[in-house]
Amino acid sequence: MAKSGTEEWRRNADTHKMSAEEVRATGVEASMRPPGRGPGEVLHQRGRLPYGPGTMALVGFGIVGVIGYLVLYQNARPGTPATEVAKVAVGHGDPAVGRDPEKRPEGK
Structure with a gap:
Protein backbone atom coordinates (compact mmCIF):
# COMPACT_ATOMS: atom_id res chain seq x y z
CA MET A 1 0.00 0.00 0.00
CA ARG A 48 -14.58 26.34 -28.04
CA LEU A 49 -16.92 29.25 -27.54
CA PRO A 50 -19.42 29.25 -24.64
CA TYR A 51 -22.42 29.87 -26.94
CA GLY A 52 -23.22 29.10 -30.56
CA PRO A 53 -22.56 31.67 -33.28
CA GLY A 54 -26.28 32.19 -33.95
CA THR A 55 -26.97 32.96 -30.30
CA MET A 56 -24.05 35.38 -30.11
CA ALA A 57 -25.16 37.11 -33.35
CA LEU A 58 -28.70 37.48 -32.01
CA VAL A 59 -27.48 38.91 -28.69
CA GLY A 60 -25.11 41.26 -30.55
CA PHE A 61 -27.93 42.46 -32.77
CA GLY A 62 -30.09 43.07 -29.69
CA ILE A 63 -27.34 45.02 -27.96
CA VAL A 64 -26.80 47.19 -31.05
CA GLY A 65 -30.57 47.76 -31.28
CA VAL A 66 -30.82 48.82 -27.63
CA ILE A 67 -27.87 51.19 -27.97
CA GLY A 68 -29.38 52.68 -31.15
CA TYR A 69 -32.74 53.15 -29.44
CA LEU A 70 -31.12 54.82 -26.43
CA VAL A 71 -29.14 57.17 -28.70
CA LEU A 72 -32.31 58.17 -30.55
CA TYR A 73 -34.19 58.56 -27.27
CA GLN A 74 -31.40 60.72 -25.85
CA ASN A 75 -31.39 62.97 -28.93
CA ALA A 76 -35.19 63.31 -29.09
CA ARG A 77 -36.91 66.48 -27.98
CA PRO A 78 -38.39 66.52 -24.45
CA GLY A 79 -41.99 66.27 -25.69
CA THR A 80 -41.46 63.17 -27.82
CA PRO A 81 -43.04 59.99 -26.41
CA ALA A 82 -40.94 56.83 -26.25
CA THR A 83 -43.26 55.04 -28.69
CA GLU A 84 -42.49 57.61 -31.39
CA VAL A 85 -38.77 57.13 -30.81
CA ALA A 86 -39.22 53.37 -31.22
CA LYS A 87 -41.18 53.89 -34.46
CA VAL A 88 -38.41 56.10 -35.85
CA ALA A 89 -35.80 53.54 -34.76
CA VAL A 90 -37.42 50.79 -36.85
CA GLY A 91 -38.19 53.13 -39.76
CA HIS A 92 -41.99 53.45 -39.42
CA GLY A 93 -42.21 56.82 -37.73
CA ASP A 94 -41.89 60.43 -38.76
CA PRO A 95 -38.80 62.09 -37.24
CA ALA A 96 -40.62 65.44 -37.26
CA VAL A 97 -43.26 64.19 -34.81
CA GLY A 98 -42.66 65.57 -31.36
CA ARG A 99 -40.67 68.58 -32.49
CA ASP A 100 -43.65 70.87 -32.87
CA PRO A 101 -47.05 70.32 -31.24
CA GLU A 102 -48.79 71.21 -34.53
CA LYS A 103 -47.12 68.34 -36.41
CA ARG A 104 -48.37 65.58 -34.12
CA PRO A 105 -50.53 62.94 -35.82
CA GLU A 106 -54.26 63.21 -35.45
CA GLY A 107 -55.90 61.44 -32.55
CA LYS A 108 -53.07 61.94 -30.10
Missing part, protein backbone atom coordinates in the same frame (compact mmCIF):
# COMPACT_ATOMS: atom_id res chain seq x y z
CA ALA A 2 2.70 2.45 0.96
CA LYS A 3 4.57 1.72 -2.22
CA SER A 4 1.59 2.57 -4.45
CA GLY A 5 1.16 5.91 -2.65
CA THR A 6 4.80 6.68 -3.25
CA GLU A 7 4.47 5.76 -6.90
CA GLU A 8 1.37 7.95 -7.19
CA TRP A 9 3.37 10.92 -5.91
CA ARG A 10 6.18 10.21 -8.35
CA ARG A 11 3.79 10.00 -11.29
CA ASN A 12 1.97 13.24 -10.40
CA ALA A 13 4.91 15.27 -9.09
CA ASP A 14 4.83 18.97 -9.90
CA THR A 15 8.23 19.35 -11.54
CA HIS A 16 7.99 22.71 -13.31
CA LYS A 17 9.50 24.55 -10.31
CA MET A 18 12.33 22.05 -9.91
CA SER A 19 15.70 22.25 -11.61
CA ALA A 20 16.84 19.39 -13.82
CA GLU A 21 19.24 18.23 -11.12
CA GLU A 22 16.47 18.13 -8.50
CA VAL A 23 14.22 16.14 -10.84
CA ARG A 24 16.97 13.57 -11.43
CA ALA A 25 17.84 13.41 -7.71
CA THR A 26 14.24 12.69 -6.65
CA GLY A 27 13.64 10.24 -9.50
CA VAL A 28 10.51 11.84 -10.95
CA GLU A 29 11.61 12.17 -14.58
CA ALA A 30 8.46 10.36 -15.73
CA SER A 31 6.20 13.12 -14.42
CA MET A 32 7.91 15.98 -16.27
CA ARG A 33 5.37 17.98 -18.28
CA PRO A 34 4.81 21.64 -19.18
CA PRO A 35 3.59 23.92 -16.38
CA GLY A 36 -0.11 24.62 -15.97
CA ARG A 37 -3.25 22.59 -15.36
CA GLY A 38 -3.95 21.71 -18.97
CA PRO A 39 -0.68 21.43 -20.87
CA GLY A 40 -1.15 22.10 -24.53
CA GLU A 41 -3.55 25.00 -24.07
CA VAL A 42 -2.43 28.36 -25.40
CA LEU A 43 -2.35 31.03 -22.68
CA HIS A 44 -5.67 30.14 -21.04
CA GLN A 45 -7.61 30.26 -24.31
CA ARG A 46 -10.71 28.13 -24.59
CA GLY A 47 -11.01 25.43 -27.17
Whole structure:
Protein backbone atom coordinates (compact mmCIF):
# COMPACT_ATOMS: atom_id res chain seq x y z
CA MET A 1 0.00 0.00 0.00
CA ALA A 2 2.70 2.45 0.96
CA LYS A 3 4.57 1.72 -2.22
CA SER A 4 1.59 2.57 -4.45
CA GLY A 5 1.16 5.91 -2.65
CA THR A 6 4.80 6.68 -3.25
CA GLU A 7 4.47 5.76 -6.90
CA GLU A 8 1.37 7.95 -7.19
CA TRP A 9 3.37 10.92 -5.91
CA ARG A 10 6.18 10.21 -8.35
CA ARG A 11 3.79 10.00 -11.29
CA ASN A 12 1.97 13.24 -10.40
CA ALA A 13 4.91 15.27 -9.09
CA ASP A 14 4.83 18.97 -9.90
CA THR A 15 8.23 19.35 -11.54
CA HIS A 16 7.99 22.71 -13.31
CA LYS A 17 9.50 24.55 -10.31
CA MET A 18 12.33 22.05 -9.91
CA SER A 19 15.70 22.25 -11.61
CA ALA A 20 16.84 19.39 -13.82
CA GLU A 21 19.24 18.23 -11.12
CA GLU A 22 16.47 18.13 -8.50
CA VAL A 23 14.22 16.14 -10.84
CA ARG A 24 16.97 13.57 -11.43
CA ALA A 25 17.84 13.41 -7.71
CA THR A 26 14.24 12.69 -6.65
CA GLY A 27 13.64 10.24 -9.50
CA VAL A 28 10.51 11.84 -10.95
CA GLU A 29 11.61 12.17 -14.58
CA ALA A 30 8.46 10.36 -15.73
CA SER A 31 6.20 13.12 -14.42
CA MET A 32 7.91 15.98 -16.27
CA ARG A 33 5.37 17.98 -18.28
CA PRO A 34 4.81 21.64 -19.18
CA PRO A 35 3.59 23.92 -16.38
CA GLY A 36 -0.11 24.62 -15.97
CA ARG A 37 -3.25 22.59 -15.36
CA GLY A 38 -3.95 21.71 -18.97
CA PRO A 39 -0.68 21.43 -20.87
CA GLY A 40 -1.15 22.10 -24.53
CA GLU A 41 -3.55 25.00 -24.07
CA VAL A 42 -2.43 28.36 -25.40
CA LEU A 43 -2.35 31.03 -22.68
CA HIS A 44 -5.67 30.14 -21.04
CA GLN A 45 -7.61 30.26 -24.31
CA ARG A 46 -10.71 28.13 -24.59
CA GLY A 47 -11.01 25.43 -27.17
CA ARG A 48 -14.58 26.34 -28.04
CA LEU A 49 -16.92 29.25 -27.54
CA PRO A 50 -19.42 29.25 -24.64
CA TYR A 51 -22.42 29.87 -26.94
CA GLY A 52 -23.22 29.10 -30.56
CA PRO A 53 -22.56 31.67 -33.28
CA GLY A 54 -26.28 32.19 -33.95
CA THR A 55 -26.97 32.96 -30.30
CA MET A 56 -24.05 35.38 -30.11
CA ALA A 57 -25.16 37.11 -33.35
CA LEU A 58 -28.70 37.48 -32.01
CA VAL A 59 -27.48 38.91 -28.69
CA GLY A 60 -25.11 41.26 -30.55
CA PHE A 61 -27.93 42.46 -32.77
CA GLY A 62 -30.09 43.07 -29.69
CA ILE A 63 -27.34 45.02 -27.96
CA VAL A 64 -26.80 47.19 -31.05
CA GLY A 65 -30.57 47.76 -31.28
CA VAL A 66 -30.82 48.82 -27.63
CA ILE A 67 -27.87 51.19 -27.97
CA GLY A 68 -29.38 52.68 -31.15
CA TYR A 69 -32.74 53.15 -29.44
CA LEU A 70 -31.12 54.82 -26.43
CA VAL A 71 -29.14 57.17 -28.70
CA LEU A 72 -32.31 58.17 -30.55
CA TYR A 73 -34.19 58.56 -27.27
CA GLN A 74 -31.40 60.72 -25.85
CA ASN A 75 -31.39 62.97 -28.93
CA ALA A 76 -35.19 63.31 -29.09
CA ARG A 77 -36.91 66.48 -27.98
CA PRO A 78 -38.39 66.52 -24.45
CA GLY A 79 -41.99 66.27 -25.69
CA THR A 80 -41.46 63.17 -27.82
CA PRO A 81 -43.04 59.99 -26.41
CA ALA A 82 -40.94 56.83 -26.25
CA THR A 83 -43.26 55.04 -28.69
CA GLU A 84 -42.49 57.61 -31.39
CA VAL A 85 -38.77 57.13 -30.81
CA ALA A 86 -39.22 53.37 -31.22
CA LYS A 87 -41.18 53.89 -34.46
CA VAL A 88 -38.41 56.10 -35.85
CA ALA A 89 -35.80 53.54 -34.76
CA VAL A 90 -37.42 50.79 -36.85
CA GLY A 91 -38.19 53.13 -39.76
CA HIS A 92 -41.99 53.45 -39.42
CA GLY A 93 -42.21 56.82 -37.73
CA ASP A 94 -41.89 60.43 -38.76
CA PRO A 95 -38.80 62.09 -37.24
CA ALA A 96 -40.62 65.44 -37.26
CA VAL A 97 -43.26 64.19 -34.81
CA GLY A 98 -42.66 65.57 -31.36
CA ARG A 99 -40.67 68.58 -32.49
CA ASP A 100 -43.65 70.87 -32.87
CA PRO A 101 -47.05 70.32 -31.24
CA GLU A 102 -48.79 71.21 -34.53
CA LYS A 103 -47.12 68.34 -36.41
CA ARG A 104 -48.37 65.58 -34.12
CA PRO A 105 -50.53 62.94 -35.82
CA GLU A 106 -54.26 63.21 -35.45
CA GLY A 107 -55.90 61.44 -32.55
CA LYS A 108 -53.07 61.94 -30.10
